[in-house]
Every structure is written in structure tokens, then in C-alpha cells.
Amino acid sequence: MKKKLILALATSMMVILTGCGSEQTSNTTQEDIVNGVFTPSESINIIIPYEAGGNSDIPARIMAQYMDEATETDIKITNIVGAGGRTGFEEMLKSDPDGYTVALHSSGFIMQHALGIAKFTPTDAEPIGYLIDSSMAVVVSADSPYQTMDDLIEAAKATPGEIKMGSVTGTLPLFGILQIEQEKGVEFNKVDLSGNSKAPELLGGRIDGYLDGFGAVKQYIDSGDFRCLGIIASEPQVGYEDIPTFAELGFENYAYLKQDFGLWAPKDTPEPIVDYINNLISEASENPQCIEELQNISFKPKHTETTQYVEDLTANYAAFGEAAQAVIQQ
Template identity: 30%
Template structure:
């Protein structure tokens, strides 16, 4: 009798323990708020875009999408937090091409395939800018001086960061290399603009949304947007492509969940993400902030990620940006 009761008791415990594991697929999802993890401090482009998007994504899920900022290690602290999280769909990474830059330069041992992709839903353009009193009025002027007087034009970029890779992509497109410019390591869009205004920098590539107030005030002049075509958000701003330079370079805000998240849950998130970005109010709010709605998902997103990673890896290798030790 005693043994029988013990076996029955153990069986009951085993059944109770097994319910949550199998219940991952059975329970309603989401049954609690979903965290959208931004890898940077509040107030920047990543944070602003995430907060606008989360507000509308919440309309298409039974629970709210809440933005959580986890700053540190150039975005890797947040990446690792999501990568190591339980694969249940409640923690979503909101990251841009930094996820490619980290592995390309050797700062990370993993790439985007360490996660399950959801979708890419917001894009920000970058722009090539100079100070208002610059003698460089066009990209043709810029390239001509670079060839005639190599190393005299001071170009500011965050070394091994996004603006550095955008700079290298520009060099590739116009057939120049680093010896044609004096590269100055300088992080932060605003820091580069201020350096220009102070006469300590000649040219830089910055996020167009960050450039907007300085363009409006006339303190800086844009030579071209690094995009394939003009945006409906700013139809009067010309692209570099219009000037014969094929060097598109975007901030794509992309969403990822931990590897092994049930496909049914990834699908629920993806469908909500795509409905949110198709929402007219969401699109209007993003465009007003000079952010562009996108809807890259499924196989198209997989192919885009693969192509982007190759771009960054190839540039890092060609320009010797790979760090010896990746942590």
C-alpha cells in the first residue's frame, strides 16, 4: 500500500512538471507583455523607432509590447541577454546592422543565425554631409579634391562602427581608398556635426534623422542620401545614386527572438509586426520622424540578412578591421 501510494505520488508530480514544458505551445500567446529589447540608451534612433513601433504592435497582440533598454558593449549586452533568454517569444531583440558589424570585426563569435528572425520593419537613411561654409558643394567636388590633394580632407567616423563601414562603402563605390582622406575617429552623430561647425572636420556620414535639425537650421549641407531612391518622408532630398554613386547604406531596425522559439509564436509576432507597420497611423508617425516603414520578412528577410552579413565581412577583411580576440 505504501509503495503504491509513493509511485502514484511521484507520477502526479511528474505529470504536473511536464505540463509547463508541453504547455508552451498550448497556452495562449502572448499571455503577458512582450519585451522589445533596445541595445542602446533611451533617446537615440534605436529607442525612438522602437517606442513608436511598439505602440502600434501592441494593437495587434492581446498583450502590450514594452520597450526595455539594455545598454552596454556596443549593443552586445542586450544581444546576449536575448540570446540566453528562454525561447518563449516574450523577449525580442530590436537591433540594426550592428549585429553584422560585431561579428565582422571579431568583437563577437556569433552572427544573426544565433537567433530566429522575426522581421525588419523600420529603416533610417544615412547622409553625406559637410559644414555650411564648406567649399565642397557636391560629391564631385569632394572626390576631385581627394584625388588632387590626398589626405587633406578630414573625414569623421566611428572606427569599426556603422559610420566607418558606411564610409568604406562610399570609398568602394567611387573607387577611392583611405589614403585619399584623413580619417578621424569620432563616435556619435552630434559630435561629428559639432566638430564640423567648429571647423575641425570636413565631411561625415550621419543618420539623416540626426542631421535633420542641423539641415533645417542651415548649419550643415547634405551632399546626398545613401539610398536607392528618394523617400516619401523627404522627397526633395537627392540621393547619391542620382549623382552616379551606387552606395546605399541603411540603418535597418530588425527583430529577433532566441533560437528555438516555437515557430507558432514567431509567426504570431511576425504577423503582428507586419500589421503594425501597415497601420496608416504608424506609417505617418514614422515618416514624420524621417523613419521609413519596411516590411521585410520570411525568405526575403533571410536572403537580406545573408547579403548584409557578407557585405560587412568583406569590408572588414579588405580594410583590416578584424580584431584578434572575440569575446
């Protein structure tokens, strides 16, 4: 009987790990590829470069569980945290290109690259494909005078630099605020909430609104504490179809602001291996139970062919690079 998904407990990255990977050699790759088909002979380890139980970890584990069901081998999870995710991801980059170590890549890394923090790009690895995605949302308090996004925009135009929008410097929500400012010709008072939880700041009236992942604000929308003015997406959020999307609100350049996650493999990983893991993502993404579990936490599986994924990554790296100039000038 197929063994269940092996969930390795979160581990903190230690200096001792930095010496292993690039010096290793392996014959496994050639032995496990026959007639252009990869047949794994050992467990596939997915490095999640964020803490166990977090907003990135939980949906990735759900997908890994259903990928595990689609293969005769085991899919393992290892959490290696540190440096905004770069520690774990760079450990993957040093690993052998044999198909047994891959890592979760987030849109946050593209943003870090645009700001000169993360050095790696798709040319430094072998992107495999999307895994999961979620959308950001714009929220205000339930007693806010802004009933709609148009209300917020009009008020920002009337009082430049006065409406307080919370974010954290160098994060995706800040890029979202900057994109709204650019497209609508407005200026917010961008309040840096580094070290502070966003929800209490809004509940306490210290800010007028903020952007965050829909999953992070969903409980406050459901409780009636927050009003959601818009979701940064082209398709409605399942179960919240009454909340307008940015497409419906007339925004244009927002696609790069998706909270996308994908899987990457070390540079020079053979194509049959990339295809094999991409196919596991495809099978998991079509599993009704997987879809339901992810929807319950406001995520959804996402699958494309590798070539499309690389095209999207290239476009997103360019978009973030352009948007980063506004951050640098802050």
C-alpha cells in the first residue's frame, strides 16, 4: 500500500548544511531515466523555505499530499527557514540535479530580486511549474466611510497623502499600494507596519486600510469587522463573488501581484524529471479533494506547462523590476 506523505518537522538552517550539495555527485539521474522517462527510486524532497504551519507552508503541504498520492515514491517536506526564505531556497540550488530535491518558489523572491536582495533568477535553476496561488485583497474597517474602491480612490484624490494604508516595506502589499497609486493617480500615506500585526492596527483605527492575502483577512470579512473593497485578481474569489475583482474595477497592470507559488529544481535537472514532477502537480490540481481543501483556506491549485510558467516568471521579474523603482524612491 502506498505510504502516506512523510512530513519532516521544520528545521532551522545551520551552517553545517552549506557545505553539502554542490560538491556531491550522483549517478541516480542516469540510472532513473530510461528511454526519456523518469522513474524515481527514492523520495522526492520539497524544501519549503518558510516556517511550518505558516500561510505558505499549509497550502503547499496540501498539494504535496495529493502529489504523493499520484506517485509510487514518497513526497517529503522539509522546512528550512531564514533570510526571508532565501536560506532554504539556496540550499536547493546547491543540491544535485537528480530530481530528489526541489523547492517552493514564491512571488516574494521575485520582489526580493527587484530590490537587489535575492540574486537568483529562472536562469539559475530549472523552474518546474506553478503549484498554488492566492489573491490579495484591499480591506477597510466595517465602519469606514469608504463603501467601495471608487470611494477610496476619490477620497485619496481629494486629500493626497492623508489616507493611511498599512503595509510592510519591501513586501507584496506595498507593491500593491504603489500600483493603485500609479494607475489611479493618487497618493496614500503609506504606514510601515514592520513588526506589527496589520489587523489590530486597522481594528484600532490607527490605519484606514491595508492589503493582504485574502486568506489572512477572510476571518475578519466573515466576522463583519472588515469590508473588502476589491480582490487583486481577474476571477472572483469562490464564495465571495459579490466582492469586485481588480479586473471588474478597471485596473490593468495587476497580474504580477498574485501570490503565486511554484516548484523549482536545481540547474541542469534533466527535462524528463521536470516533466515528471510537473505531471504530479497536474494530477494533484485536478483532485476534487485537493481543490476543496485549498478552497477552505482561500487558496487554489495552479498548473501550467513548464514553458508557460517560465514565460510568466520572465514577465513577472520584469514587472517587479519596474515597480521596484517606486519602492527605491520612497
